[in-house]
Amino acid sequence: MSDSNIEKSFDLNSAVQHLADSIKIKTISYPDHEKMDFKLFDEFLLFLENTYPNIKKACKKELVNGYCPIYIWESQGNSNKPVLLLGHYDVVPIEKDSEADWEEAPFSGTIKDDHIWGRGSLDDKNQVIAVMEAVEHLISNGFKPERDIYMVFGFDEEIGGMRGAEEAARIFRERNIEFECVIDEGGCIITDMLEGLTVPAAIIGIAEKGSTNIKITVEDKGGHSSMPPGSTAIGTIARIISNVENNPMPARLTMPVKEMLKTMAPYMKEKKFVLKNIDRLFPIISSMLAKSPLTNALIRTTIAFTMNGGGDAPNVLPQKAWTVANLRVLQGDSVDSTLEHIKKVNPGINFQIEKMLAEEPSEISSIDSEPYKILGSIINGIYPEAVIVPYLMIGGTDSRKYLGSCKNIYRFSAVILTKKDNASIHSSNERISIINFSNMICFYIRFLSLN
Ligand SMILES: [Zn+2]
Known part of the structure; x- marks a missing residue:
């Protein structure tokens, strides 16, 4: 047959x-x-x-x-x-x-x-x-x-x-x-x-991409909230999150994404020229790609803060505050290089990072x-x-x-x-x-x- x-x-x-x-x-x-x-x-x-x-x-x-x-x-x-x-x-x-x-x-x-x-x-x-x-x-x-x-x-x-x-x-x-x-x-x-x-x-x-969870913890002295310092442990966590969100990992064109865009180029209504020449034009259009969550995820390691906690009572300064992030690591980066980035964009701030589940791309x-x-x-x-x-x-x-x-x-x-x-x-x-x-x-x- x-x-x-x-x-x-x-x-x-x-x-x-x-x-x-x-x-x-x-x-x-x-x-x-x-x-x-x-x-x-x-x-x-x-x-x-x-x-x-x-x-x-x-x-x-x-x-x-x-x-x-x-x-x-x-x-x-x-x-x-x-x-x-x-x-x-x-x-x-x-x-x-x-x-x-x-x-x-x-x-x-x-x-x-x-x-x-x-x-x-x-x-x-x-x-x-x-x-x-x-x-x-x-x-x-x-x-x-x-x-x-x-x-x-x-x-x-x-x-x-x-x-x-x-x-x-x-x-x-x-x-x-x-x-x-x-x-x-x-x-x-x-x-x-x-x-x-x-x-x-x-x-x-x-x-x-590799999926990894990390936990960031900030420790503090604690005390009564009637005499607070300039920032509490929770405030410090908020600053860390904000620094990371405002300073994403660098964008990069990897082989699968490049091949994807080039293969699709002839069939795209308007973006034909750009996609066909993506190697050359990537530095110019990467910020455009970053605007959509989907294309952004294709060109860089992403860091999404998904959980957080700290503090026990409304009038007690927390001795500890934490946040959990899910990293999606792009080829060419690693879990460790992403952690380095998080430290780099938070100079002078004291915190610990713990890997909960680490999987490389x-x-x-x-x-x-x-x-x-x-x-x-x-x-x-x-x-x-x-x-x-x-x-x-x-x-x-x-x-x-x-x-x-x-x-x-x-x-x-x-x-x-x-x-x-x-x-x-x-x-x-x-x-x-x-x-x-x-x-x-x-x-x-x-x-x-x-x-
Ligand atoms: Zn399935």
């Missing part, structure tokens, strides 16, 4: 039902592990076992920390490097009091108006189920891969992936496995998300590699009108954990997302169109057929 025939014969109705059923299992992850209902995670894993009998028969399965499955579909004695497909089946909770905003209950898995509704339908059970459907279908058609295919599905991606992806990645490094490429969630095909873009763009994440995957080209041609096979654009992810995925085992890490799901779809992720009325879901399965069938 030719590749395209294999692809046509998969059973979309049953795949749609499987995604709907998977959404009904409330695999919610919470930062506090104690709050997680692991019986439901067991139920989800059992659901995979029962739904995909061919995978159960043909693939090896290991469980990392009890809940992160690694499936290995082995090739027959082939020495090609394996491929790794990622996804995660944990989902974020439904925000308090937001349930009423949902047109269909968030865990109903309702199929209505050519969509599958519910939490996880776009992030990221769609990916897990699409991968499983594709592999199950290929096995049942007697397809034999020419390299080993690995699949890893995280159960704690939404809370950092420390027990799932991080541990699976450690195991792969220990076994000296080097992957030809890794495909994870991240980019998609955008239509109306970038003003002025005249064609759909398939944006493939080739790098991600990822390496950048090549856009000249064979897997990147294959990815582009498969995407264009399904969406001929889409232009393939590399980009820098400002959010994080599980894929960064696998940097030690692979140079070609690409973050992309074969779905068209509008602004509205994108806004539903981690929010209300998350849903995926059946055509999008069908295209995801086609994408994986084509990708695996070429391997």
